[in-house]
Amino acid sequence: MIKVKNNKMRMTLALFLLPALLIYILFQIVPLIGAVFFSFMEWNGIGGSALQFVGVKNYIGAFQNPDFILSLKNMFKMVVFSVLFHTPIALVMAAVINTKCKGYRIFKALFFVPTVFPLTAVGLMWYFVFMPTGVFNSFLKVIGLGGVAQAWLVNPATAMNTIVFVNIWAGVGYYMVILLAGLTTISEDVYEAAAIDGANKLQCFFQITVPMLKPTIAMCILMDIIGSVKVFDLVFAMTGGGPNGLTNLPTTLMYNEAFKYSHYGLGSAIGIIIMVICLAGTMLSNKLTSKKNDE
């Protein structure tokens, strides 16, 4: 840590930090305090009308609301499957591209493209693929699997799974790039030494690449957990939380409650619960990572 003894320098640093600090306070801390405040209130959403303190009623109401419980289950599904598939697939892709095989630059760009698009655009594109008259069903019919064709985003059995799939597809490229950057930090000497000792490619991957990438993998998992908890635009674009609320996530439910139904108290309470889940996930992941590092 750099120690600044000069008062003038301190002043300069403080002034340079001030704009960022103000932005952070105004757009992060103030709304957060506002959300905590509103989560203990009942308000009809009409400017000037009275706020009524209701204690933890909104939090109890959220956990008694079957729609919220369903949205938590959906979120859990989203997190688990994203973590299970994002990083492993991205790791394999990164490892293959890192071999600098023929055309690796094209593949790298292609895999990264979905990350560049806004999730709303990705959601709309996949909506058109999975709609009843969409490309996917047409493809199934062409290959003689017309019986399997269905309304993927409407059928309660397939709607959430389809969204989870799209979320995995859209995110793999992002984690691949992070892992690829991590791979470049592993010295070639280690692989050469392993090759001299007779290790094959698979052994190198599991005995060298994976262990040496652990901090990067841990970071990817952490970002994946937080990112999956916060997914909003994808669901909003693909199903709007439907059919009949079956694909709602806490984020989309929060939006509906606060802005569509004017239940600002309940909406704020759901927002705070999402934040607590994110914090818990971050802390748990940090703890697990630091434990491994200590070992």
Added chain:
Amino acid sequence: MKAKRLIALGLAGIMCAGLLAGCGSSGGDKDSKKSGKDGNITIRLLTRMAGTSPQVGIYNDILDEFKEKHPEVTIIDDSQSDESAFNNILSTDIASGNMANIFRIQGVANLGEYIDNGLLLNVQPYLDEDKEWGGGFTEGALSYYQVPGHEGTYAVPMESGLIGVYYNEDLFKKAGIDSFPETWTELLDAVKKLKDSGVIPIAMGAQTTYMAGHLHDQIFYKWAGTEAAKKLGSRDMKWTDPEVVETLQYVKDLIDAGAFDESAAGIQDNIAMSQFQQGEAAMVITGPWNISTFTDPAETPVKDSIKVAKFPYFEEKPEFKNEDMQTLSPYMISGKLEGEELDLTIELVKMLTNKDAAKRFAEECAFLIPRTDIDLDESKCEPLFIDNMELGGTSTGIGVDVFDFDPLTSMQDRTRNSIVSMFTGTSAEDAAKEIQSEIDNAE
């Protein structure tokens, strides 16, 4: 070195000042709304009149006419054709209390709260003051915006018309049906014949949930009457009452009879409308806002075959034969306006809804403002529009959406979502329970 530090300090200071100025601009907006940038008046509109439809063209012409007449007034039109985008802006306005001068709120059940908070202007004195303008509106349309417990009228009606069944006469004839079914039994029979002839009997895009909602609205009014919707809103009736469950069961019966495309639950309204416009579907339930589309040969190749009728009634309930679903949309005026700003806003609303505007809207784009004094040149109007007007004139009871009378804002989504769930296998009883539980939980 010292100069560099000074420059750096100055720049940081400017950035902070800029940030604070930017954050402070919302507060300044309130003042600028009244007085404008140059001390002039600003009128903000938040309506659904946006897009490329012919009625939006006329609406914009009137705004331009107003601007020419009052060059000192700045018009900000925040209107949105997309319902979701519109609702987002409206919610923010309501929460901040900073309403547009002219706006609209769907439904009537919540108007009392908005009136109590001073968001809505009572337009009755202005209707009384200008008899030529105010005396021309239909009684039914004005009374819809007279809120129980509050004296006065709280909106100026700007759109009305029957939401009925538009059908393709040629497809009916090919299926061996000579005339449009008048009763429910005849409708089921027609559905079977149309299905056998290889067309989709009723176009439905239930993913855009309002289409399924409108189907149920039609059945509800024909089975239980328009007054029953008010009873649901006042909690004198429950969604789980047998009479209401039956209305849901009739939706289910239509689904089971194969009245809709197998993929209906997964397609959006534009695709369903396209099926009808291209002659792939024989019927569609919609309002007069689509007449200009149905009469445009480029958009509707089968335009000459399209006719309009009322939704069939139930033989057991002849008393509700003419209880119809109609669309009714308002211009509401902010209750916080005063002085010249209020006068100019009223003037603009008058220009948008007077009999000249009504004549132009009706003749040029089949858009009906509910006035009794429109001097229509029928030769300039689309026959479909005239038919719609005549049918609408026979209504003995008018209802908009069933949830319009419900004080719970979530009922629009709750009712429509539960109705749509019947397209994916939910029973009428379960759908009714799901809707009623929304009310029970809120209470």
